[in-house]
Amino acid sequence: MGASKLSIHNEQQQLIAEIAKVLAHPARVAILEYIANQKNCICGDIVDEIGLSQPTISQHLQVIRKAGLLKGTFEGKRLCYCLNRERFEEFQELLNAFFHQTVVADCC
């Protein structure tokens, strides 16, 4: 039947997977990278930066935004937003917590 069987995994596992999904496409990585490196808000010049169409960028941006990674105003003709650095760091910390959750052992 396909498509993820979510119920059998715990919350932390789903959280990590959700975070990872945001980063799981090079276009979103590129968008995040671009946003993170702007000194000012982005007010409508992303489409020219990444080599994808406006609807496609819009979709990727929504994924990023729904993940809470954007901060700013999202109404009307001109968006004005930047990286939500607190959330960005939270992502990093949650991932690091996952990576640190290991019992160090020697085998193989």
Place this chain on the structure above:
Amino acid sequence: MGASKLSIHNEQQQLIAEIAKVLAHPARVAILEYIANQKNCICGDIVDEIGLSQPTISQHLQVIRKAGLLKGTFEGKRLCYCLNRERFEEFQELLNAFFHQTVVADCC
């Protein structure tokens, strides 16, 4: 027409996306978590731990293995493997490098 337009993104962006893809499914997170927390090698008791069928686990394990995250022997009736901690840490470091690659600025 769909399906990623890889060529327009740079290598680092693709690398991050590839790493993230491995973590982008809760089953793989669960498998990695389980493997990481074993004191000894895994010799064939994963299927009972995660609530998925043997072929499905086998597929997820291959994704993890192809990412270089496993260490051990992979032949015959009994696999015997554990987490490749060096590679695991490399993943963590590459992700952290991405997260740190930002210009801190105040806006919005």
Place this chain on the structure above:
DNA sequence: TATTATTATCGTAATATTGCAATATTATAA
């Protein structure tokens, strides 16, 4: 060698993701 236990592969179905053209929406400017 034949049996058994374990993992891999194949085939197939369902769902998800990606991408863009066309169109709609929305806030600003004229």
Place this chain on the structure above:
DNA sequence: TTATAATATTGCAATATTACGATAATAATA
């Protein structure tokens, strides 16, 4: 209010992912 510029949504097509039953392959054991 009417144009405009910018972003969002819709609809569709192509590809990717996920899942599992059936089967194959493989190594150890009898």
